[in-house]
Amino acid sequence: MPRKPIVAGNWKMYKTIPEAVALGNTLRSGASGILDREVVVAPPFTALAAVAKTLEGSGIALSGQNTCWENEGAYTGEISPIMLKDVGCRYVIIGHSERRHIFGERDETIARKIKAALDAGLQPIFCIGETLEERETGETLAVLRRQVKEGLKLIQGADMNKVVIAYEPVWAIGTGKTATNEQAQEAHSFIRTLLEELFEKNIASDLRILYGGSVKAGNVDGLMAQPDIDGVLVGGASLEADSFLRIIKFER
Ligand code: PEP
Numbered sequence: 521m522p523r524k525p526i527v528a529g530n531w532k533m534y535k536t537i538p539e540a541v542a543l544g545n546t547l548r549s550g551a552s553g554i555l556d557r558e559v560v561v562a563p564p565f566t567a568l569a570a571v572a573k574t575l576e577g578s579g580i581a582l583s584g585q586n587t588c589w590e591n592e593g594a595y596t597g598e599i600s601p602i603m604l605k606d607v608g609c610r611y612v613i614i615g616h617s618e619r620r621h622i623f624g625e626r627d628e629t630i631a632r633k634i635k636a637a638l639d640a641g642l643q644p645i646f647c648i649g650e651t652l653e654e655r656e657t658g659e660t661l662a663v664l665r666r667q668v669k670e671g672l673k674l675i676q677g678a679d680m681n682k683v684v685i686a687y688e689p690v691w692a693i694g695t696g697k698t699a700t701n702e703q704a705q706e707a708h709s710f711i712r713t714l715l716e717e718l719f720e721k722n723i724a725s726d727l728r729i730l731y732g733g734s735v736k737a738g739n740v741d742g743l744m745a746q747p748d749i750d751g752v753l754v755g756g757a758s759l760e761a762d763s764f765l766r767i768i769k770f771e772r
Pocket residue numbers: 530532688692693694695696732733734735753754755756757
């Protein structure tokens with residue numbers, strides 16, 4: 521079965537509610553009629569309810585940018601997976617490199633978040649990727665192996681068809697440096713082979729692996745032409761409707 525591509529926009533800590541609604545409205549009209557790829561947006565928590573309303577019935581899916589691993593409790597400042605589900609999210613980004621490197625998230629917590637998200641009926645967009653230092657010292661594949669094994673250790677095979685992986689080399693996020701098509705394909709193919717080893721062949725071949733890291737209108741077509749790249753997770757270029765719509769309309 522061909523894997524349906526995903527173009528996901530991570531709005532990070534940008535956009536007030538009116539700004540988020542305006543972007544949602546423009547995307548809604550600009551992406552109407554696109555059925556052969558999934559479009560996902562991840563606004564900040566404060567704008568989720570308003571953007572959910574704006575996108576209702578549009579086919580554009582909503583994602584959280586992070587979640588707690590518990591559904592409720594004394595966790596001041598956290599948002600739970602059932603709350604994200606309740607506000608209309610289908611997806612949630614988990615383990616983004618900014619969470620790992622700025623907020624100290626570890627593989628252990630990420631594994632619990634992925635499990636909690638799946639239990640709440642959300643699809644995790646599970647982010648992995650090596651730092652520049654790890655790439656330069658030849659550790660890329662070992663880091664990816666550790667992150668995948670640890671992050672997915674609580675997940676049974678049957679739930680794996682809801683998981684999406686995003687390979688995002690840390691050195692390419694927000695830096696303007698994109699991995700070459702060959703570097704990205706090498707990592708994606710390694711991840712798919714690893715999934716085959718850890719789960720089953722059909723799980724590995726059906727699972728969507730997105731690339732993220734300075735994706736722009738000018739490089740998306742080359743990335744999407746790679747056999748193991750099933751979509752993109754876009755930060756900066758998803759904040760403007762024109763650039764994100766061009767990425768949504770990538771050609772293979
Ligand atoms: C991201 O936030 O996941 C990302 C890839 O950001 P950017 O596209 O700005 O590098």
